[in-house]
Amino acid sequence: MTTFPFSEATPVQFQALLPKTSDVVIVGGGIIGVMTALFLARRNISVTLVEKGRIAAEQSSRNWGWIRQQGRDADELPIMIEARQLWQQLAEECDEDIGLRQTGITYLARTDTEMAAFAAFVRIAGAHGVDTRLLDPNEVVDLIPAMSRRYKGGMITPSDMRAEPWVAVPAIARLAAREGVTIIENCAARMLDRSGGRISGVWTEKGRIATSNVLVASGAWTALFLRAHGISIPQLSVRSTVAATEPMPEIYAGAATDEHIAFRRRQDGGYTLASGGASQLYVGPDAFRHAIKYVPALRANPLGTRYLPAAPMGYPDAWSTPRKWDATQESPFERMRILNPAPEPSGLLSIERGFRELFPQVKDVRLKASWAGMIDAMPDVVPIVDRVAEIPGLVVATGMSGHGFGIGPGMGRVVSDLIQGNEVGHNLNRFRISRFSDGSPIRLGPAL
Numbered sequence: 001m002t003t004f005p006f007s008e009a010t011p012v013q014f015q016a017l018l019p020k021t022s023d024v025v026i027v028g029g030g031i032i033g034v035m036t037a038l039f040l041a042r043r044n045i046s047v048t049l050v051e052k053g054r055i056a057a058e059q060s061s062r063n064w065g066w067i068r069q070q071g072r073d074a075d076e077l078p079i080m081i082e083a084r085q086l087w088q089q090l091a092e093e094c095d096e097d098i099g100l101r102q103t104g105i106t107y108l109a110r111t112d113t114e115m116a117a118f119a120a121f122v123r124i125a126g127a128h129g130v131d132t133r134l135l136d137p138n139e140v141v142d143l144i145p146a147m148s149r150r151y152k153g154g155m156i157t158p159s160d161m162r163a164e165p166w167v168a169v170p171a172i173a174r175l176a177a178r179e180g181v182t183i184i185e186n187c188a189a190r191m192l193d194r195s196g197g198r199i200s201g202v203w204t205e206k207g208r209i210a211t212s213n214v215l216v217a218s219g220a221w222t223a224l225f226l227r228a229h230g231i232s233i234p235q236l237s238v239r240s241t242v243a244a245t246e247p248m249p250e251i252y253a254g255a256a257t258d259e260h261i262a263f264r265r266r267q268d269g270g271y272t273l274a275s276g277g278a279s280q281l282y283v284g285p286d287a288f289r290h291a292i293k294y295v296p297a298l299r300a301n302p303l304g305t306r307y308l309p310a311a312p313m314g315y316p317d318a319w320s321t322p323r324k325w326d327a328t329q330e331s332p333f334e335r336m337r338i339l340n341p342a343p344e345p346s347g348l349l350s351i352e353r354g355f356r357e358l359f360p361q362v363k364d365v366r367l368k369a370s371w372a373g374m375i376d377a378m379p380d381v382v383p384i385v386d387r388v389a390e391i392p393g394l395v396v397a398t399g400m401s402g403h404g405f406g407i408g409p410g411m412g413r414v415v416s417d418l419i420q421g422n423e424v425g426h427n428l429n430r431f432r433i434s435r436f437s438d439g440s441p442i443r444l445g446p447a448l
């Protein structure tokens, strides 16, 4: 079985020279950084995006490719609705097929409790004009007839979409570069430079860029980067395993999941498979530091996460990862250009078994690839999108908590306006950094 398409052997595609100055510097070339850069460039703002490895080589290519309004936190939904429109625009603007298809997303329920949760979301969706509706057991059978299991019912959002992550995000980065964004791969940001309390530049491994505005959109590395500047956020990362089948007969054109198995038709005719919600947390110093904030999530889904005593060397929360360095030293970021966790063997087996059991008549299910990603998680399963009060000029957009691919274009537009000091058009209160320190209770968003 092959592994993931991006590795350090992947040729560098973006190698602009490091500019001396830039209006905005973006740290991280995942979907959030790339989309924000594109929107800033469209306002004639000079933007430099530095990526320690390859564009989209971490979460933004490893994900399932679901672009879903369905099941979103109520405060994310308006941004997601905007994102959906932006995806359609992007598919036209990129010179290549990013695999965007409106094929719907379906959740399947085995219990009345799950159906009640679906019904609650249908009300939220309805209030925003989204076409989510409940399915009765017969409608589920009509929708995906090959399934061996009978369900209590389901929930579907026909306007939800899918795209091919490792095609789409690099394609959008090429669009951004054409529109003037300076993108530099193999270029870790080591430290912020500050003078008079505010940002004056960014030290990268290739030198300094003078700037007064920085976006940290560094996915699973964000807490480590911020901590070196005295800012603590309760972000952890969890490993999630994915598999891809060879092309096979179509069983459903869209994406669907129950609590055990998730599947999504890919453009090449195969399916991307995962086990709905199972993940592993490598326990490290940050896991101890922030444990208490994760208690509500743990109570809500006590069996969802398995704990492993230590992360492999070089991971953001590994015991031996340095927490302090200076701008002249090699940083933990360039030591691990691509966070490429091994897929979990037992997880892979259960994915394969789960899919075969659900579709016993499909005889020829062959896995052609497997990989894993480190999901950047927050205690309440919603991101941080905010200015950092202590460091004027610094904006953070992180902790997308396993659902940042679909919403990425919307978040990028919002963050670009936040950086410019414009009205962002959505209420970002839910996503403020201070919610973890101002005494607010942890209010859990939906897990999937």
Ligand SMILES: Cc1cc2nc3c(=O)[nH]c(=O)nc-3n(C[C@H](O)[C@H](O)[C@H](O)COP(=O)(O)OP(=O)(O)OC[C@H]3O[C@@H](n4cnc5c(N)ncnc54)[C@H](O)[C@@H]3O)c2cc1C
Binding pocket: 027, 028, 029, 030, 031, 032, 033, 050, 051, 052, 053, 054, 055, 056, 057, 058, 059, 060, 061, 062, 063, 064, 065, 066, 067, 068, 187, 188, 189, 190, 217, 218, 219, 220, 221, 222, 225, 240, 241, 242, 333, 337, 338, 372, 373, 374, 375, 397, 398, 399, 400, 401, 402, 403, 404, 405, 406, 407
């Ligand atoms: C297995 C899996 C399945 C998922 N499924 C879905 C899905 O179906 N739908 C959905 O909406 N979301 C999904 N997600 C979540 C989604 O992929 C992420 O929320 C989203 O990609 C996060 O984007 P990002 O730009 O914030 O972070 P990332 O994509 O992780 O990008 C951050 C980048 O920052 C770079 N970086 C870090 N530190 C530095 C530094 N100091 N200097 C320079 N560069 C740096 C990293 O190398 C990385 O490339 C899934 C995630 C995983 C792992």
